[in-house]
Amino acid sequence: MDVRKLAAVGRCLRADILPAAATAAVLFLSSTQVDHEWVGFNRRLDGVGYLLLAAAAAVVLLRRYKPLVMLAAESVLVSTYLAAGYPNGPPPVPLPLAVAAFSVGARLPAVPTAVAAGAAGVTVVGGELIGDALADDDAGWTHWAVGTLGILWLAVPALIGGLLQVARRSAAQAEGEAQRARVEQERLRLYREVHDVVGHGLSVISLQAGVALHVFDRRPEQARAALEAIRRTSHDALEELRATLALTRLGVGFRPGQDGTRDSAGVLTDGSENAGWSDNARHMPLTGLARLDGMLAQVRRAGLPVDLVTSGEGPEVLPAEVDLAVFRVIQESLTNVLRHAGPARARVEICYEPDQVVVRVCDEPVSGQLVSATPAVAAIDAEPGNPEHLNSVAVGHEHGHGHGLRGLRERAVDLGGTVIAGPRPDHGWQVRAVLPLRRAST
Numbered sequence: 001m002d003v004r005k006l007a008a009v010g011r012c013l014r015a016d017i018l019p020a021a022a023t024a025a026v027l028f029l030s031s032t033q034v035d036h037e038w039v040g041f042n043r044r045l046d047g048v049g050y051l052l053l054a055a056a057a058a059v060v061l062l063r064r065y066k067p068l069v070m071l072a073a074e075s076v077l078v079s080t081y082l083a084a085g086y087p088n089g090p091p092p093v094p095l096p097l098a099v100a101a102f103s104v105g106a107r108l109p110a111v112p113t114a115v116a117a118g119a120a121g122v123t124v125v126g127g128e129l130i131g132d133a134l135a136d137d138d139a140g141w142t143h144w145a146v147g148t149l150g151i152l153w154l155a156v157p158a159l160i161g162g163l164l165q166v167a168r169r170s171a172a173q174a175e176g177e178a179q180r181a182r183v184e185q186e187r188l189r190l191y192r193e194v195h196d197v198v199g200h201g202l203s204v205i206s207l208q209a210g211v212a213l214h215v216f217d218r219r220p221e222q223a224r225a226a227l228e229a230i231r232r233t234s235h236d237a238l239e240e241l242r243a244t245l246a247l248t249r250l251g252v253g254f255r256p257g258q259d260g261t262r263d264s265a266g267v268l269t270d271g272s273e274n275a276g277w278s279d280n281a282r283h284m285p286l287t288g289l290a291r292l293d294g295m296l297a298q299v300r301r302a303g304l305p306v307d308l309v310t311s312g313e314g315p316e317v318l319p320a321e322v323d324l325a326v327f328r329v330i331q332e333s334l335t336n337v338l339r340h341a342g343p344a345r346a347r348v349e350i351c352y353e354p355d356q357v358v359v360r361v362c363d364e365p366v367s368g369q370l371v372s373a374t375p376a377v378a379a380i381d382a383e384p385g386n387p388e389h390l391n392s393v394a395v396g397h398e399h400g401h402g403h404g405l406r407g408l409r410e411r412a413v414d415l416g417g418t419v420i421a422g423p424r425p426d427h428g429w430q431v432r433a434v435l436p437l438r439r440a441s442t
Helices: 003-037 047-062 067-083 095-107 110-134 140-215 220-250 289-301 320-340 375-381 403-414
Strands: 306-312 344-352 356-365 418-423 429-436
Touching: 003 047, 003 095, 047 067, 047 095, 067 095, 067 110, 095 110, 095 140, 110 140, 140 220, 140 289, 140 320, 140 403, 220 289, 289 306, 289 320, 320 344, 320 356, 320 403, 320 429, 403 418, 403 429
Parallel strands: 306 344
Antiparallel strands: 344 356, 356 429, 418 429
């Protein structure tokens, strides 16, 4: 017998057999005790009485599967037992009837529950009244008391079961909404990753393509260098995009609350968090500060001089989401400088603090000429009046309202941090991000 069958047998034993056995024990012991005391009942317990008690206990097995059938059967059995004048509790013999009413209320809509409970109540009260009549009990007030107690004995459990059903539905609806929110958050996360990867890669490729077109006829060797830069950039972007999509298909992307970390090679490491990952996913290289030098080299080849300054002492290995967020802030900020700043020089500052990382990316316009990093860019720089002059596609900074910076702000908010972007007092533009090393409590 496999594990699933054993688990099913265990559930059946716990949820079906044990309640029925407990009900049988309570009914037999209580009724036998009352029968021995013989306090004003019409009939002593005999074989038929015990058979009715056993049947009432056995019907409890239908509680989870056929609650309406259980309620109907219990009402007939209990009313027959009471009409015959057999001893009644305490606890009262209609105990399994209350269990049946609760099961119906917990599983059926309100109207069928009310109809079924009402019909069962009439049946049981009728049996009780017949038993009183056969015992020559002429007290009229007791009939009203019996009827009231019979109705309450069924109505209260049915009401409690209905309230439990409403609570379960509300909890299921809330869980469904939370699941949809998680799915939407994951889609947004994937959108941000793809936007950052593709946006940066296409920006560098576009700039290098402009260089290649400009010098193609006059300086083929410089055009070749620009094309080689395009090849490397496109290859890196495709590899990063494949890795991102592969992790998404495996369901192991960067999700809120995941505290994995990366080693110096950019591989996510944390055995406790990654215990359920496949080997391919666990060792798949991911984007982060391990790729910062390569990304800065791409930007410099595209013609943007970048200075990198680090300070402070932080943890040896950053949490995975923080590591990725720091890299994306730098990447998106430098991409915007390439797109919009015109001739400029950029500066990247990373300050590690005990409980947070502060990232600042700013650029400074270079008037009169384009500061270049490659011979191909220098060739264009020699002709500043050329309409295809590199980085002249924008007049001033207007990139603080795009989707990229909005994505950075959303990423920072997910981590409990902030991203602020705006013009500098002395011209240029800056982006400043504060990212806590531990997620802020919500």
